[in-house]
Amino acid sequence: MKKLTFPKHTEQQFDIAAPSQWRMRGLRGATTVSHNSVEAITEAVDELLDALEANNSLDFTEIVSVTFSATSDLDAIFPAAVARRRPGWNEVPLLDVQQMQVVGSLELCIRVLIHLNTPLPQNKLRHVYLRRAAQLRPDLALLS
Template sequence: MDNLTFPAHTYQQTGILATPIQWRVRGLRGATTVGQNTKEAIAAAVDELLDALETNNLLDPAEIVSVTFSATPDLDAIFPAAVARRRPGWEQVPLLDVQQMQVKGSLDHCIRVLIHLNTPLPQNALRHTYLRRAAQLRPDLALVK
């Protein structure tokens, strides 16, 4: 494979990395819950979750490979991907919505996200984000508000 050169990236510009390392595709997870099945409530929850993921990971939309959202069957007022597509810089990001598998006794009104991104950071440096009642899915990763 030919050697490629890439322009300076946000991580390099912020001084987080002193030496160049190999970039990899990593997975970034998050989840939140919605109080009611309305366009407004779903949009607010998706924006809150993506804001937290972007802030806590210095996420650059230009480095996102793809994003998959899943929603529990009780959320059908709007696609979470439609909300994400309105975000600045997210217009060209490949987005997909799927329905979360229905498991007896599982968390309801829940939106999950899996973001594949290019990053020089190791997997254990990414800050997965679980908000609202979704914090019970991964208490070890939940952000306290």
């Protein structure tokens, strides 16, 4: 078997205090659906991603990964499958997971966490909470 070799790592110098320095940031969002169907989930995910894109000028080449979580009452389609159909999202690493079940928590809910590289500070990202998910973070909810 042929031995694999890798080029030696060379350290780059970064001024971490420089305001233009790029960092990985987390962008959050959530929404709810009216019922468990392909159509309802597709509509809600598209609306959520439209709002995140519009409010954050997302560049798909800067997205590191995206994790969707859905409550256990949603199983008609993977939210990532909806995202994958959208222009620009086909090269983004996507993952679906089931949201932890907590008694009394919001039902029919889809959450998203986008990891992206950006020069923006965390407090300049616009998180998006739509529909009944606005109750999760009223301070961040977008008004229709």
